[in-house]
Amino acid sequence: MQDALMQQAIQYAQEHETLWDRSVDGVFGVHQQDPAPWNRLLGPLRDRGPVTGVVVVDGETVASWGEPERADLTFSVAKMYLALVAGVAHDRGLLPDVDEPVRARVPGIGFDSGNNALITWRHLLQQTSEWEGERFGVPDQADHYRAVTFGAPPAGVKGERRPLQAPGTYWEYNDVRINQLSYALLHLFRKPLPEVFREAVMDPIGASDSWSWVSYDNAWVNIDGEMMPSVPGGSHWGGGMSISSLDQALIGQMLLNEGRSREGKQIISQSWVRAMREPCALAPYYGYLIWLNERRRMFPSLPASSYFGVGAGSSFTWVEPERRTVVIVRWLNAAHADTLFAKILAAVDAR
Known part of the structure; x- marks a missing residue:
């Protein structure tokens, strides 16, 4: 049996389910908020499950609710996974210097001229690249002036x-540029990123x-004579990562x-995780x-040391x-x- 405080937290979560429908045929997804x-x-896209969660303390699962084994879309939490793939590239020597221009290792894919030629891997990883172009039929303009809950308006x-x-010199949450990062990593590895x-x-x-990491229908790329999917760092225009809460x-x-x-x-590598x-x-x-x-600006009730993967819908990985x-x-x-996380924190502290 869960202790009373954790049960209260779980009940609170279940009482505050997302406003998105459970079916993709209803109000579901980020693309619906885009201009034509x-x-x-x-x-x-795939239909979603109920409010679900897992709490792990020092390696021990102390609480779970909903359908934690269900592989569900996680939207932009997948960006965290892209950062981990970039870490694999770094650790293998494929991406030794995040401040090196991207074009130095993957020329001919959109980083060769103008301001795009100045873009580094760090710019892409921190969303400050200002990359200009179109990837898989969507231009960077589609996410210009995008508002995100935890960013400046x-x-x-x-x-x-x-x-x-x-x-x-400018920070913007832009999913087209994230897809361009994934495209660059695909060309760096010359192997599908899900593999x-x-x-x-x-x-x-x-x-x-x-779990599965799925590309757009039109995001297949010829690499060394083989067609490979270029996966998105979310599910803004569909596709993306479906994964269970237990695996997360x-x-x-x-x-x-x-x-x-x-x-x-x-x-x-420890150095990459710390760099993240x-x-x-x-x-x-x-x-x-x-x-x-x-400065506890995301979640005032939590320590400043906490960090997160956050996806629309909403989905959270909180460390x-x-x-x-x-x-x-x-x-x-x-x-x-914030209220839910405060309740979970109180339950963990009371153990």
């Missing part, structure tokens, strides 16, 4: 063309085989362990495709180093996240 012609799907209307700045993620991360941490918790535990599996094997948590100078609440609780805790929450109304 970008408010259309390019890849598949934009100065214009989403989808209106914004004057671009020099790379590294890289499986062999380098998921299999070594003991994850299940139920294993990834969170690996991050909590500074890149090591439960058995102590180094999966991602370094605040972006322009957006100190953001690292390498993860959200930071800098709390001070208490050796990982929390996965799926399909929560994000307006109630």
Whole structure:
């Protein structure tokens, strides 16, 4: 039996389910908020499950609810996984210097001229690249002036063309540029990123085989004569990562362990995991495709050391180093996240 405080937290989560419908035929997805012609799907979506969660303290699962074994879409939590794939590239020597221009290792894919030639891997990982172009039928303009819950409010209307700045001088949450990062990593590995993620991360941490990382229908690329999918870092226009809460918790535990599996094997180098948590100078609440609780501005009830993968819907991977805790929450109304997390924290502290 869960203790009373944890039961109260679980009940609170279940009482504050996302406003999204459970069926993709209803109010479901990010693309529906885009102006035409970008408010259309390019890849598949799947119906969702109920409010779901897992709480792991020092490697022990102390609470779970909903359907934690269900492989559900996780939207932009997948950006965290892209950052881990970039870490694999770094550890293998394919990406030795994040401040090197992207064009130096992957020429001919959109980084060869103008301001795009100045873009580094760090710019892409911190969302300060200002990359200009089109990827799989969607231009970077589609996410200009995009508002995100935890970022500074934009100065214009989403989808209106914004004057671009020099790379590294402006922060914007932009899914087209994330897809361009994934495209660049595909060309760096010359191997589908889901295969890289499986062999380098998921299999070594003991994850299940139920997860899948799916591209848009039109996002197949010829690499060395073989057609390969270029996967998105979310599900803005469909596709993306479907994964169980239990597998997400294993990834969170690996991050909590500074890149090591439960058995102590180094999966991602400690230096890369720490680099992921370094605040972006322009957006100190953001690292390498993860959200930071800098000055507790994201979640006032939580320690500043906490960090997160956050996806629309809403889905959260919360890593709390001070208490050796990982929390996965799926399909929560994000307006109630801080209160829920405070209740979970109180329950963990009362153990």
